[in-house]
Amino acid sequence: MDTPYKISKIGDGFWAIDERGVFMYLIEGTDEAMLVDTGFGGGDLKALAESLTKKPLFAVITHADPDHIGACGQFSEVFMHPSDFDRYYEKSENKIKLRPVWEGGVFDLGGRKFEVVHIPGHTPGSIALFDKANRLVISGDSFQYGGIFMFGGGRNFRAFEASVNRMLKIKDGISEIYPGHDRYPVGSAIFEDLLDGLRILETGSVEGKDTGRPIPAKLYECGKVKFIVGSQTT
Numbered sequence: 094m095d096t097p098y099k100i101s102k103i104g105d106g107f108w109a110i111d112e113r114g115v116f117m118y119l120i121e122g123t124d125e126a127m128l129v130d131t132g133f134g135g136g137d138l139k140a141l142a143e144s145l146t147k148k149p150l151f152a153v154i155t156h157a158d159p160d161h162i163g164a165c166g167q168f169s170e171v172f173m174h175p176s177d178f179d180r181y182y183e184k185s186e187n188k189i190k191l192r193p194v195w196e197g198g199v200f201d202l203g204g205r206k207f208e209v210v211h212i213p214g215h216t217p218g219s220i221a222l223f224d225k226a227n228r229l230v231i232s233g234d235s236f237q238y239g240g241i242f243m244f245g246g247g248r249n250f251r252a253f254e255a256s257v258n259r260m261l262k263i264k265d266g267i268s269e270i271y272p273g274h275d276r277y278p279v280g281s282a283i284f285e286d287l288l289d290g291l292r293i294l295e296t297g298s299v300e301g302k303d304t305g306r307p308i309p310a311k312l313y314e315c316g317k318v319k320f321i322v323g324s325q326t327t
C-alpha cells in the first residue's frame with residue numbers, strides 16, 4: 094500500500110517521519126513513546142508509529158496548523174498548549190480531547206525527559222520540547238530555515254521575537270534543533286540568524302517572492318532565514 098511517510102532513524106529510539114515535507118518525530122523511552130505532531134493525516138500514522146515502538150504511545154502537538162494536526166483523529170486525545178485549542182477546533186474536524194501542556198511541564202518517557210517551552214509567535218500556543226540531558230530541542234515551525242509562516246490570524250512577530258530572545262538565553266545548553274520543515278538537525282546559531290532576519294525584514298528592503306500558494310503573501314529571504322508574510326504588511 095502506498096504510504097505518504099518516509100521514516101529515518103536518527104538515533105536509538107528516535108525517528109523522524111516525513112510526510113510531504115512535514116517532519117514528525119517519534120521518541121521512545123523505557124516506559125512510553127511520544128509522537129510529536131501528526132502531519133497532514135495522509136495515512137495511518139498511529140499504526141506506523143506503533144510498528145516502530147512497542148511502548149504505550151501518546152501524541153504531542155507543537156502547534157495547531159493543518160500540516161501538524163492532520164492525524165490527530167487517530168488518537169483519543171492529544172497534548173497541546175491551551176492557547177492553540179481554539180485554533181485546533183477551527184482547523185480540524187476531529188473533535189478529540191485536547192489535554193493541556195504548560196510551560197515547564199515535563200514528559201518523562203523513562204530515561205528520557207522533554208520539558209515544555211512555550212514559544213508563542215508562529216501561533217499563540219506554539220511549544221518546543223527540550224531534552225536537556227541530550228541538549229536537543231524539537232521546535233515545530235518556529236525555529237527552522239524553511240519559510241516561517243507568519244501570515245494570517247494568530248501570527249505575532251513581537252511574541253515571536255520574544256520567544257527567539259528567550260531561546261538565545263539558553264542556547265549554550267542546546268546542540269541540536271529538530272524543526273517541522275526544511276532540514277534537521279540545525280544548530281543553535283539559528284536563534285541569532287532569526288533575530289538578524291527579523292531586523293532585515295523590518296527594514297523593508299527585501300523584495301518578496303512568489304510563494305507558489307494561492308494566498309496574498311510573499312516569501313521574504315532575510316539573511317539566512319525566510320518568512321512568509323502578507324504582502325500588504327511590509
Ligand SMILES: [Zn+2]
Binds near residue numbers: 115160
Ligand atoms: Zn508546518
